[in-house]
Amino acid sequence: MNAVIFDMDGVLFDTETLALKAALRASEALGYGLTEEDVLATLGMTEALTDQVYHNACAAYEPQAFWPVCNDSLRALLEENGVPIKPYVRETLAALRAQGLALGLCSSSPMERIMWYLQSTGLTDVFRAITAGRSDVPSKPAPDMYLNTAAALGVAPQHCLVVEDAPLGLRAARRAGMFTVMVPDLRLYTGDLAPDCDRVLDSLKDLPALAQEVFACR
Numbered sequence: 001m002n003a004v005i006f007d008m009d010g011v012l013f014d015t016e017t018l019a020l021k022a023a024l025r026a027s028e029a030l031g032y033g034l035t036e037e038d039v040l041a042t043l044g045m046t047e048a049l050t051d052q053v054y055h056n057a058c059a060a061y062e063p064q065a066f067w068p069v070c071n072d073s074l075r076a077l078l079e080e081n082g083v084p085i086k087p088y089v090r091e092t093l094a095a096l097r098a099q100g101l102a103l104g105l106c107s108s109s110p111m112e113r114i115m116w117y118l119q120s121t122g123l124t125d126v127f128r129a130i131t132a133g134r135s136d137v138p139s140k141p142a143p144d145m146y147l148n149t150a151a152a153l154g155v156a157p158q159h160c161l162v163v164e165d166a167p168l169g170l171r172a173a174r175r176a177g178m179f180t181v182m183v184p185d186l187r188l189y190t191g192d193l194a195p196d197c198d199r200v201l202d203s204l205k206d207l208p209a210l211a212q213e214v215f216a217c218r
Contacts, residue, residue, distance in 0.1 A: 002215045003155040004096050004207075005146060005178070006127075007044070008107035010165035010185035011204075013117055014084040016043065017186065022074035026066055032058040043187060044140045044166035046108045046133035083120040088204040093126050095208035101215075106149040106162075108133035108140060129153045141168040143176035150176070161214055163207065170196040179214055181207070 010016040020039050027034035038057045042050040047067060054061045096103060104127055107114055111132035118124045129152035131145050138144045150157050162173035165185040173180045174196040182189055182197045189200045199210060 001100075001102055001153075001155050002159045002161070002211075002218065003102040003104055003150065003153045004161045004163065004211055005104040005106050005149050005153075005173075007162075007164045007166065007169050008105060008109060008114060008117065010043070010086075011163055011183055012086055012089050012105075012123075013121070014086050014185075015078075015117070016165070018077045018081070018084075019074060020186065022070050022077060025073045026070035027058075029069055030062075030065055032061055032066070034058060034061075040186060044108055044164075044168035044172075046135070046139040047110070048133075048135050049108075049139040083117050085121050086204065089123075092204040092207050093123070096211060097126070099208065099212065101211060102129075102153045102155055103127050104129040104131070104149045104153050104160075106131040106145050108145070139168075140166075141171035141175065143172050146173050146176040146178060150178075159215075159218055161211055163204070167193055167196070181210065183207075 006012055009019060023039045024034065024036065034054060034057055038054065042053050051063045093103065109132060114130060114132050129149050131149040133139060146162060147157060150160050157177040160178040161181060162178045163181050163183060164170045164173060165183055166187055170180050170182060170193060179198050180196060181199045181201060183201050183204060201207060
């Protein structure tokens with residue numbers, strides 16, 4: 001069996017911009033002085049790894065103070081706007097399932113947030129395996145999260161295609177021995193990502209055709 005494993009924020013849902021805004025609002029409220037560059041550097045990271053980046057940027061940073069403010073801000077933005085779904089998501093997921101591919105979700109976000117997004121958009125039953133960020137599992141760019149997702153799907157890593165928008169996620173999937181596809185969001189594709197990126201797509205629209213091409217050779 002072959003599988004397609006998706007990152008969530010920035011790939012399925014147009015939530016990276018909202019998360020960026022929420023983090024910067026929390027930083028301003030707490031006087032941490034985090035910059036947009038600081039926040040963008042954490043794309044694809046778990047909260048625990050993000051804490052390390054933010055503490056390096058601001059010695060006064062306290063996770064216990066930051067995350068409640070940040071999460072409240074993000075929730076307010078999402079309640080105001082709804083969970084925004086990226087173009088072609090529903091059509092792409094349906095086409096991939098029609099090809100008989102197993103679908104997985106591998107996100108550094110907490111499971112509570114993942115399930116909120118999936119339930120809000122009616123996608124709860126689409127994915128056969130869901131991996132969330134956990135403090136006891138190494139975060140992307142370590143391969144562990146993607147390897148765990150493949151194991152939960154019952155698919156060998158070399159038979160998995162991963163769809164990512166962030167450099168850390170691409171690196172994690174590459175280290176896991178998977179075929180990597182970038183659909184850029186806040187981070188645009190540049191040549192330095194080439195070692196970790198097999199293909200680049202403008203959107204998810206062309207993913208079903210690419211999956212057919214890739215798995216025909218595997």
